[in-house]
Amino acid sequence: MNILEINNLKKAFAEKEVLKGVDLTVSSNTIYGFVGKNGAGKTTTMKMILGLMKSDEGKIFVNGKEVKYGDNETNRYIGYLPDVPEFYNYMNAREYLKLCGEISKMKSDDIKKRTDELLEKVGLAGEKKKIKGYSRGMKQRLGVAAALFSRPKLLICDEPTSALDPIGRKELLEILLEAKKETTIIFSTHILSDVEKICDEMAFLNDGKIVLSGKISDIKNKNRKNRYIIDSDGHNDELIGVFEGLRKISDDELELIDVTKLSNILEYMSNNDIKPLKIERVEPSVEDLFVEVTKQ
Structure with a gap:
């Protein structure tokens, strides 16, 4: 009711x-x-x-x-x-x-x-x-x-x-x-x-x-976006130079919006002995959603 x-x-x-x-x-x-x-x-x-x-x-x-x-x-x-x-x-x-x-x-x-x-x-x-x-x-x-x-x-x-x-x-x-x-x-x-x-x-x-x-x-x-955070163990600048769509959000972390590139990035890291310390899919927070809809 x-x-x-x-x-x-x-x-x-x-x-x-x-x-x-x-x-x-x-x-x-x-x-x-x-x-x-x-x-x-x-x-x-x-x-x-x-x-x-x-x-x-x-x-x-x-x-x-x-x-x-x-x-x-x-x-x-x-x-x-x-x-x-x-x-x-x-x-x-x-x-x-x-x-x-x-x-x-x-x-x-x-x-x-x-x-x-x-x-x-x-x-x-x-x-x-x-x-x-x-x-x-x-x-x-x-x-x-x-x-x-x-x-x-x-x-x-x-x-x-x-x-x-x-x-x-x-x-x-x-x-x-x-x-x-x-x-x-x-x-x-x-x-x-x-x-x-x-x-x-x-x-x-x-x-x-x-x-x-x-x-x-x-x-x-409904409002989830394929956004990932990657900690590349000190290889941020190298990855940014190889792949478009990555951006640095801190000294240790990169943000990836284009999920289609994730497998290529992981393959590159494996081939070049770069150990990912973190790969995390980011869930939208209530604050993220509110900021987004109030800008429209």
Whole structure:
């Protein structure tokens, strides 16, 4: 089942078209990377999914129900983690989650059970100090717990790792991977390495449109190029002089684009007692693909 469907979504601010007809489908229990440069329209899209901003055209469906501006009915299916979550800093984590449960009108026993479960999940089970003393990473982890408290069918994460240090990012990504067992996650970001680590599917937003989307493995397969890296054990200049299509990318490595020449190069190296230290087929990274499609 598709937990989120976006059809022909358009939005302009004055003369600037931010979204020019976005179509997006997200299936259940996946982590979906929503990728774009800063200012590409990712946050605008998130706000319209939440019913906080009116679209100029198009429709959005969450769990099969249409999202309507100003009507938060579909938000009962959604948890939301902004890039900088805000809290009541005079509370501790347990007190804050208790408040989340009370707002959701949960029973007290259920609130305690869910609080214990989530604090353990995000690594804050033994933390008793007030939220005002939390690091940025701790606040993001508490933000995930709060967003997951009512067991949403869709968790929207808007640039959640953008301000975290490497350790904080790693911890948060691990928490999101674990959270996928109970919900679907929209992971909006411009940090492409994070997408590659945890996402099942992704969409590239550029110039107001989705320019590439699908399963990451399928996208890589369709856009794979026959590119090889060769370490010729100190014979780079010799090989470049013999074969066209080779270029030096470091003191030790050559790049070959024309795969038809690979067998000839290997034969030459064998005949001239040149030992290849490395011959590696290079897989396209998410960053490579994004740079390529945004240049078109």
